[in-house]
Amino acid sequence: MAEIQLSLSVLLPILLLLYFLKLLWSRRHYPPGPLAFPIIGGLWRIAFEKGFDGMTAIKAAKQYGNVFTFWVGHFPLVFLSGFDAVKEGLVDHAEGFLDRGSTPFYEKVSEGKGIAFANGHAWKQQRRLGQMVLTKLGAGKRIMEDKIEDEAQQLVEIFASQKGKPFDPILFITNSVSNVTFSLMFGYRWSVEDPNFEKLIKSNEYMLSFGLTIFYVLYELFPSIMDRLPGPHKKALESTEMLLSLSKEEIRKHREQEPTQEPRDFIDYYLSEMEKEKNKNDPTSALDEENLIHSIHDIYFAGLETISTPMKWALLILANRPDVQDKIFKEIEDVVGSSNICYDDHKRLPYTHAVIHEIQRYRYPILVGAARQTTRDVHMRGYIIPKGTYIVPNLRSVLLDDEYWETPHKFNPNHFLDKDGNFVARKEFLGFSTGPRSCLGEPVARMELFIFLTRLLRVFNFQPPPGIKEFTEEPAKNLSASPQPFKVCAIPRNN
Template sequence: MALVEGLLLQATSTGLLLGVVVLLVVYFLSSASRFKEEDNEPPGPKPLPLLGNLLQLDLNSPHESLCELAKTYGPVFKVYIGPKKVVVLAGYKSVKQALVNYAEEFGEREIVRTFKNFSENHGILFSNGENWKEMRRFALTNLRDFGMGKRGSEEKIIEEIQYIIEEFGKLGGAPFDTTKPVNYAVSNIISSIVYGSRFEYSDPRFKQMVNRANENVRIGGSAPIRLYNVFPWLGPFLKSKRTLERNAEKNKKEINQLVSTLQETLNPDDRRGFVDSFLLRKQSDETSGKKNSLFNEKNLFTTVVNLFVAGTDTTGTTLRWGLLLMAKYPHIQDCVQEEIDRVIGSRQAVVEDRKKLPYTDAVIHEIQRVANIVPMSLPHTTSCDVHFNGFFIKKGTTVYPLLTSVLRDESEWESPHTFNPAHFLDAQGRFVKRDAFLPFSAGRRVCLGESLARMELFLFFTSLLQHFHFSPPPGVSADQLDLTPVVGLTLNPSPHKLCAVKRS
C-alpha cells in the first residue's frame, strides 16, 4: 500500500511539474508575440521573455532607472514592465508636447490592477470616459463653490494655521517628527471643503483616516505592489496587498458613517461641503427617475477618497520637505525669515503678500522642484493610435510622463541637482516663472487641486517660518540631514526629527 501511495504521489508531482512547464512555455510564446517589434516604434532596451526589462529597473526607485535609460535611448523610448509595453517620455519638451499639444491622444489614465480592484472606474483619479469627465467637472465646479483657491479657502487655511502653530509651540523646541501635525493640518483643509468641517488633531477617527491615507500612498508605490500589478498571481502572497484591502474596508466604513451623518442633516438651502452637493445631485436624479445616473454611492465614496488622499498627502509631503530643506540649508532659511520680517512683520500673511515676497516664493517653488514628489506622474494610456516625435504609438499603450526628468532637465535648469532658489529669480531679485516647472503635471490630467495646493504651501510655509526657526536635533549637523526619499506613489522624506524653536 505504501508503495502504491508513493507511486501515485510521484506521478501526481510529475504531472504538476509537467503542467507548470507547459504553462510557462505557452506564456513565454505569448510574451514573445507581445515583444514583437512594430514598425517605427520608439527605441528601447531588449526585453527578456516574461520579465521584460524588469532586471534593468530598480523597483524601489524606478524613476531613477528610467532617467538613466533616457540618456541612452532618448526622450521617447519604450521598456517592458514584465510583458507590458510602456512608452516613457523624458525631458521637458517631450512631456509638454505630449500632455499639452497632444492632450487628447495622451489623456487617458492607465488603471493598474491595484486601483482597478478599488475604484472599478469610479471617482476621478482612476477612471476614464464619461465617468471621469462628469466626476471631474462636478468636483471642479463644487470645490470652487466652496472656496478652493479663493478667499474661502484662504480663511480656512489661516484658521488652521493657528492650530498647527499651537501644536508646534507645545513642543518647546524639542525634537519631533513633523509627519503627523503637518498632515493633520493640511488634511483639515480638504476635509473642511469635502465634509464642511475640520477635525480635532486628537480625534482618533481622524488620525486613523490620515494615517491610512499616508500608508496607502506609501504601499501603493512599493516594489511588491508594482510586481503585483504586473503579475497578479502574486497577490495572495503579499502582505502589502492585504494591508491595502484592509485599509479600503476601514475607509469605506468611516466614510459611510460621515456621509450618513451629513445625510441626516442635509439641507438644500445650506450646503456645507462637497458631500452635501453630491447627495443633493444624487437625490435630484433619483427623484426625476434618471436612469444610469453617475451620481451613485460608489462614485461618491471613490471621489471622496480621491480628494481626501490627494489633498492630504501631496501638500503635506511637500510642506514637510520644505521644513527639512530649511533645516538643511539654514542660510536660505535666514533669508526667507529676513524677507518675511521686513515685509510682513508680525501680522498674519495673506495670499496677496506672495507678490511682495519674491525670495520666499522662489524658495517654495524650488522646494517643489527638488522634492519632486510625483516623479513618474500617474501613468497615462493613449486614447488612439498616435504618431509622436517621429514614432508610432498604438492605441492603449501605457505612457509614463517622467516628471522627474522635467524638473531636473539639464537643458532647462542651471543647476538641476542642487537646491537653488535662484532658479526662480532674475538678476534684480524678482520672481520669474519657469516653463519647465511642472510638479502638478499638465494637460487634461493636471492636478485638480493645484490652486488650493499653491495657496496652502504659501500660507503654511510663510506662517511657520514667521513663527519658528527649524533646525536638526541636538548633536545632528545640518550636513547629516538625509534627503534620500522614501519611494511610494509619492516621494516622502526619510524618517527624521526637527526642532521648531519659537522666534522672538
C-alpha cells in the same frame, strides 16, 4: 531515446530563440527601451539597479531617449521624459493621452470610479462637478484662506508647545493638511489624537510603501493568482477600505440630517447634484454614491501628498539652510511688518515665493507621474503608440531637466528669480502636472503651502537637533519620495 533527447536539446533553444525574435518583431513600432525578455520583460533592469527610485526612469531616458518603452512582463509602459516630451504628450496630444491607465491593482482599488481613475463621460462629469464644488467652497478665495489660516495657527501653537526641543513634525503637518480637506469634504476637522485619523495615516503609509514591493509587481502581472494567495497585497487592499468606509458613513449621516438652504460641504453639493440628475432621468449620468465615495478618496489622497510632502521637505531643507530662512524672515518683516500675512502677499514676497516653488521642484512629491492610456493610435516622434498603451509622464524629469534648469540637482531659489530679484513664473514648472488631467486642487494647494510656510517661518527658526550637523536630503523609498524620518527643533524667533 538518446537521439530524441539530443533533438530536443537542439530544438528547444531554437524554438525559444524564434519566440524571442518574434516578440522583438511584434514590438518594433514601440519606442526603444531596455531589452525585454519573455515573462519578466525589462524587470531585470530594476533588479540590476537594486530597486526603482526617482532617478531610475531619468537614467533610462539618458540611454534610450526621452520617449522610451519599459516592458513589465508582456505589458508595455511608454515613458515621456523631460519638459519637451511631457508637454508634447499631455498638451499637444491631450486627447490621445486623455484616459487614465488603470492597472489590475488600481482597478481593484478604484473600480474605475471617482476622479482619478474614471474615464470618458464619467470622468468628465466627476471632474466638472469637482471643479464647480471646490470653487463654490472658496478654492483660491478668502473663505478658503480663513480655513487654512485657522489650521496654520493650530500648527504654530503645536510647534510652540515643543519649547524648542527636538520633535517629529510629520504627524502634525499631516493632520493640519488633512483638516483643510476634511473641512471641505465633511464640514469638520479631526484632532491628531482621533483614532480614525491615526488609522487613516497608517493606511496611507502602508499603501505608499507597498507600491515599490515585489508583491505589488506580482499582483499587476498575475492578479487572478494573487487574489487567491495571502500576502502584503491583501493588507494593501484592505488599507484602501479605511477612507472608503469613512466616506460611506459620512454620506449616510448627511442624508439623515435636515437639509439646509445652502450646501455646507462637498458631500452636500454632490448629493444635491445627484438629486437634480435623478429628476432629469438622464441615463448617461455618472453621479451616484459610488462615484462620490471614490471622489472623496481621490481628492483627499491627492491633496495630502501634494501638500504635506513638500511641507515636510521644506522644514528639512530650510533647517539645513539657516541663511535661506533668515532671508525669508527679513523679507516678511520688511514687506508685511506686523500685519497678518494673506495669500495675496505672495506677489510682494518674491524670494519667499521662489523658495516655495524651488522646494517643490527640488524634491517633487511623486516618483514619476500618474499613468495615462492612449484613446487612439498616437504618432509621436516617429513612433506609433497603439491605442490602449499606458503612458507614464515623468513629471520629476521635467523638474530636473538640465536643458531648462541651471542647477537641476541643487537647491537654488534663483531658478525662479530674475536678475533684479523679481519672481519669474516658469513654463517648465509642472509641479501640478498639465493638460486636461492636471491637479484639480492646485489653487488650494498653492494657498496652503504659502500660508502654512510663511506662518511657521515668521515665528520659528528651524534647526537640526543638537549633535546633528545636517539632515540627509535623500528621499525615503516610497511612492511619495518623502523625507526619511527626522526630528527638528522649532526655535522661537522672539517672545
